[in-house]
Amino acid sequence: MRPISTWIARGARTLLATCLPTADTVRGPFYRRGAPWRTRLCPIDEPGEPLSISGTIIVLPDCRPVMDAVVDVWQTNTRGLYSNLFGLARRSNARAFNLRGRLRSDDAGRYQFDSIVPGRYPLFWPLTRPRHIHVMVTHPECERLITQIYFEGDKYNRWDPWWLTSTTIRLEHDREVASGRTTSTGYFDIALRFRRFRK
Ligand SMILES: [Fe+2]
Numbered sequence: 001m002r003p004i005s006t007w008i009a010r011g012a013r014t015l016l017a018t019c020l021p022t023a024d025t026v027r028g029p030f031y032r033r034g035a036p037w038r039t040r041l042c043p044i045d046e047p048g049e050p051l052s053i054s055g056t057i058i059v060l061p062d063c064r065p066v067m068d069a070v071v072d073v074w075q076t077n078t079r080g081l082y083s084n085l086f087g088l089a090r091r092s093n094a095r096a097f098n099l100r101g102r103l104r105s106d107d108a109g110r111y112q113f114d115s116i117v118p119g120r121y122p123l124f125w126p127l128t129r130p131r132h133i134h135v136m137v138t139h140p141e142c143e144r145l146i147t148q149i150y151f152e153g154d155k156y157n158r159w160d161p162w163w164l165t166s167t168t169i170r171l172e173h174d175r176e177v178a179s180g181r182t183t184s185t186g187y188f189d190i191a192l193r194f195r196r197f198r199k
Pocket residue numbers: 028030129132134
C-alpha cells in the first residue's frame with residue numbers, strides 16, 4: 001500500500017504535466033544511437049538496486065495519450081559509468097548497450113522499463129552529477145523531447161546545472177522479505193508538444 005503522500009505527489013505532477021510540457025534539456029555526450037528494443041535495460045544480476053520506472057506520455061494541448069512514442073533511455077551503472085563510454089564498441093558486443101534501451105508506449109500512452117538505480121559521476125571539479133536517467137521521446141506528431149529523470153533526496157541535485165524539480169521523482173522502496181533485496185519504483189509522466197507540420 002502506497003502512502004497517501006505518494007499519491008498526492010504523483011497527482012500534483014500529473015496536474016503539472018497537463019499544464020506544461022516536460023522540460024527539454026541537453027542530450028549530453030553519452031547517448032548512443034541504435035539501442036536494442038527492450039524493457040529490461042540490463043541483466044537480472046546487474047549490480048545495484050533494482051528499479052522500475054513507468055509513466056504515461058501525453059501530448060499538449062489536449063492531453064491525449066501518445067501511442068507508439070519511442071522512448072530511448074540511457075543511464076550509468078551503479079559505479080557511475082556509461083556503457084560504450086567512447087562510442088568505439090561494436091554493436092554486436094552485448095555490453096555496448098548495457099543500461100540502454102528503446103521501448104514504445106502502449107495504446108494508453110503508458111511505458112515502463114526495468115533497470116537499476118544509476119550511480120553518480122564527476123562533471124568537472126568540484127561538481128558531481130547526481131543520479132539521473134536520460135530519456136529521449138520521439139513521435140511523428142510531436143516535438144522531440146530530451147529530458148533527465150532525477151531522484152528526490154540526492155544531495156547533489158541542487159548543484160547540478162540541469163536539475164529541475166519538475167523532472168525529479170520520489171522513489172518507493174519495497175523490501176522483499178525472502179531475498180532481502182530492495183526494489184525501487186518511480187513514476188514519471190511525460191507531456192510532449194504537438195508538432196503541427198512534419199519537418
Ligand atoms: Fe548523464
